[in-house]
Amino acid sequence: xxxxxxxxxxxxxxxxxxxxxxxxxxxxxxxxxxxxxxxxxxxxxxxxxxxxxxxxxxxxxxxxxxxxxxxxxxxxxxxxxxxxxxxxxxxxxxxxxxxxxxxxxxxxxxxxxxxxxxxxxxxxxxxxxxxxxxxxxxxxxxxxxxxxxxxxxxxxxxxxxxxxxxxxxxxxxxxxxxxxxxxxxxxxxxxxxxxxxxxxxxxxxxxxxxxxxxxxxxxxxxxxxxxxxxxxxxxxxxxxxxxxxxxxxxxxxxxxxxxxxxxxxxxxxxxxxxxxxxxxxxxxxxxxxxxxxxxxxxxxxxxxx
Ligand SMILES: NC(=O)c1ccc[n+]([C@@H]2O[C@H](COP(=O)([O-])OP(=O)(O)OC[C@H]3O[C@@H](n4cnc5c(N)ncnc54)[C@H](O)[C@@H]3O)[C@@H](O)[C@H]2O)c1
Numbered sequence: 001x002x003x004x005x006x007x008x009x010x011x012x013x014x015x016x017x018x019x020x021x022x023x024x025x026x027x028x029x030x031x032x033x034x035x036x037x038x039x040x041x042x043x044x045x046x047x048x049x050x051x052x053x054x055x056x057x058x059x060x061x062x063x064x065x066x067x068x069x070x071x072x073x074x075x076x077x078x079x080x081x082x083x084x085x086x087x088x089x090x091x092x093x094x095x096x097x098x099x100x101x102x103x104x105x106x107x108x109x110x111x112x113x114x115x116x117x118x119x120x121x122x123x124x125x126x127x128x129x130x131x132x133x134x135x136x137x138x139x140x141x142x143x144x145x146x147x148x149x150x151x152x153x154x155x156x157x158x159x160x161x162x163x164x165x166x167x168x169x170x171x172x173x174x175x176x177x178x179x180x181x182x183x184x185x186x187x188x189x190x191x192x193x194x195x196x197x198x199x200x201x202x203x204x205x206x207x208x209x210x211x212x213x214x215x216x217x218x219x220x221x222x223x224x225x226x227x228x229x230x231x232x233x234x235x236x237x238x239x240x241x242x243x244x245x246x247x248x249x250x251x252x253x254x255x256x257x258x259x260x261x262x263x264x265x266x267x268x269x270x271x272x273x274x275x276x277x278x279x280x281x282x283x284x285x286x287x288x289x290x291x292x293x294x295x296x297x298x299x300x301x302x303x304x305x
Contacts, residue, residue: 001205004203008149013118014277017098017208029195030035050287051179053200053285053286053287053289054081054281054282054286055081055082055140055285056078056081056082056083056140056284056285057083057084057231058082059082059083059084059087059139059140059284060083060084060085060086060087060131060135060136060137060139060140061075061078061087061138061139061140061141061142062086062087062089062128062131062140062141062142062304062305063075063078063081063084063086063087063089063117063141063142063144064087064090064101064141064142064143064145064171064245065089065118065143065144065145065146065149065195066086066087066090066096066119066142066144066145067088067090067091067092067095067096067099067113067248068086068088068092068213068247068248069248069249069273070144070178070195070242070245070247070273070276071088071090071142071144071195072099072273073089073146073273073276073277074142074144074193074273074276074277074280075099075142075279076107076141076277077104077274077276077277077280077281078102078104078110078140078280078281078284079103079107079109080107080212080277080281081281081285083107083140084108084109084110084134085109085110085111085112085135086100086103086109086110086111086112087111087112087113087114087127087131087134087135088100088111088112088114089115089116089118089127089145089175090101090113090115090116090145091115091116091117093113093115093143096113096114096115099111099113099198100112102112110135112131112134112135114127114130114131117171118145118167118171118174118175119166119167119170119171119174120173120174120222121174121178123215124174125178127178128175128178128179128181129182132182137182137186137188138179138182138183138186138190139183139188139190139191139192139285140190140191140192140193141174141175141176141179141190141192141193141225142193142195142237142280142284143171143175143192143193143194143195143219145165145167145171145175146168146171146193146195146215146249146251147163147164147167147168147249148164148209148212149164149209149211149212150207150208150209150253151208151209151210151211152208153208153210156175156210158245160211161211162289163208164211164212164215165210165211165214165215165218167215168212168215168216168218168219169215169218169219169222170188170211170217172194172222173222176222176226176237178195178241179192179232180192180226180235182303183230183233184230184233184236185239185290186234187233187234188234189233189234189235189253190234190235190236191235191236191237191238191278191285191288192223192226192236192238193237193238193239193240193282193283193284194219194220194222194223194238194239194240194296195219195238195239195241195242196216196219196220196223196239196240196241197216197219197239197242198239198241198242198243198297198299198302198303199210199212199216199217200213200216200217200220200241200295201212201217201220201241201278201295201297201303202302202303203273204262206257206260207253207257216241216299219239220239220241221238221297223238223239223293223295224237224293225297227293228293231292232304234287236283236288236291236292237292237293238283238288238291238292238293238294238295238296239282239294239295239296240276240279240283240295240296241295241296241297241298242263242271242276242297242298242299243265243270243271243297243299243300243302244265244270244271244280244299244302245270245271245272245275245276245297245305246264246270246273247273248269250270258270259300263305264302265299265300265301265302266300266301266302266304266305267300267301268300269300270300271298271299271300276298277299279296279298283296
C-alpha cells in the first residue's frame, strides 16, 4: 500500500506548473515554498493476530469470591488463556481449595487459596502481600465476592442493610485499594474488573432488594472513580454487570421467581456462568487496552425493555 509524504520545498525547486494536476499553480503566482507530494512505500503492516491480544501468558490474577459461581467460571476463562498463576480469595475454605485443585489440574496453572472476609481490611492487605510474595505480582484483580438478600425496605434492619453494603461495596473498595497499591508500586499497570449487576442501573421486580441495588450502583460508580484516578498508572478499571444468572446465589429463588425473571428477560432464560468468561478475558487482556471506566451489561436483554 502506498503512503503520501508531504514536504516543503524552496520555490527554486518548483517545477513548471502543470495545468493537468490538482497541484497546479498559476504561473504568475509568487511563492516561497510549495508543497510537493510523492508516494512512498508504507512499512509492512505488523502481523498481529487478534487472538494473540487475548493471551494472558505470564500474568497473575487474583479473584475474590472465586470459590464458586460466576467468579469460578471467569477464573476458568482466564486460566484457559495462559495465565501463569491465580489466587482465589474467599470465605469458604473447602470450596476455595477444591477450586484451586480443579484449576491446576485442568489448566496447569499455579493456583493458591487464601481464606478471608473481604470486609476485613487487615486480612485483605495481608492476603494481597502474600500473593505478591508467593506468586510474584498482581496483574489482574477480579472482584466477584458478593451477597444478596431480599427484604422489604420497611422491614430492613440497619444491621442487615449495612452487611450487604459492607461486603459488596466496601469489600470491593478494600480489595481494589490493597491490590491497587501493589500495582502502582510495581509500575506495570493492571486490570481491575468489578462485578456490578444490572441492579446497579435498574430496580428489579417483583422482589425487594434495596440494599443490593444500592450496593451495586455504588460498585459501578466506585469503578468509574478509580478508573479516572488510576489511569495515570496504567491501571484500567471496568465492570461487568450481569442480569439473572444460574448460580448458587439464586437457587433458593428458583420456585418463586425464576418463571417471572425469565418472562421479563427478552432471551427467555437465565444466563450460564461461563457466558461471562469471554468478557472477563477481554477486560483482563490487552484486547481491551483502550477500555477503562466502562460498565458492560450482560443480561439477555433485560434492561432494554
Ligand atoms: N448470580 C446472579 O444472578 C448475579 C447477577 C448479577 C451480579 N451478580 C454478582 O456476581 C457476584 C458473584 O455472584 P455468584 O452468583 O457467583 O454468587 P455465589 O454465591 O455463587 O458466589 C459468591 C462467592 O463470594 C464468596 N463471598 C461471599 N461473601 C464473602 C466475603 N464477605 N468475603 C469473601 N468471600 C465472600 C462466597 O463464599 C462465594 O464463593 C456477586 O457480586 C453478585 O452480586 C450475580
